[in-house]
Amino acid sequence: MISVQFQDFDFGHEYQQLAVNNSQDGAVVCFVGLVRDYNQAHSVTGLHLEHYPGMTQKALESIVAEAKSRWSLGRVRIIHRVGDLGISDQIVFVGVTSRHREAAFAANQFIMDYLKNFAPFWKKELTIDGPCWVAAQTKDQAALTRWQAPQATMT
């Protein structure tokens, strides 16, 4: 299930939803991304997350479909928040279950790597020097190579 939402999420609740009545899966891997107080040489005081409403759901569904084609997965849960966030607020939740841990670990990292490159969200940091759009990082683009995936490009 995929949610793009303004409100916060409860990690314990999300974990329960992945684990309960799921006797065939022996592994649950959950990742949570948080707002850092320092990024790209700025002291950050908060974050605004913009998205392309018509496309985010579609892009995340396509990422989950690709993950399920690569690994045998049980349940997949993605929550991505938008709007105004404060320091240490939760931004993103990715939870994956599978029979064995290898697939759950790999698929969770795969989903985050793809989300970082293909899901239409943009971060604007609020810093002590004023607002500043976050630049895409080459390390996130480089992460695609471990999945033999092409870069996001128009050319």
Add this chain to the structure above:
Amino acid sequence: MIRVLFFGQLKEQLDCAALDLDTQSIATPSTLGALLQYLQRAYPQWCDQLQDKSLLGAINQTLVSSEHRLLDGDEVAFFPPVTGG
């Protein structure tokens, strides 16, 4: 008619979130790249931003290359590399 959307820093730089184009003005069927060229001719003040090679483009909410065909009724979006997660 083709609806064109801009997001992120690009939207702020252009001071424009959306515009509707009469398909006759861009001679459809055309391509995403041709639309980008058209926008630079129609809005010369946007040239610098629209020539940024890192820009991404989507047609009907799917990332595509500049050679992708454009049809009447399509929703097009241009935006900087994404930074979610």
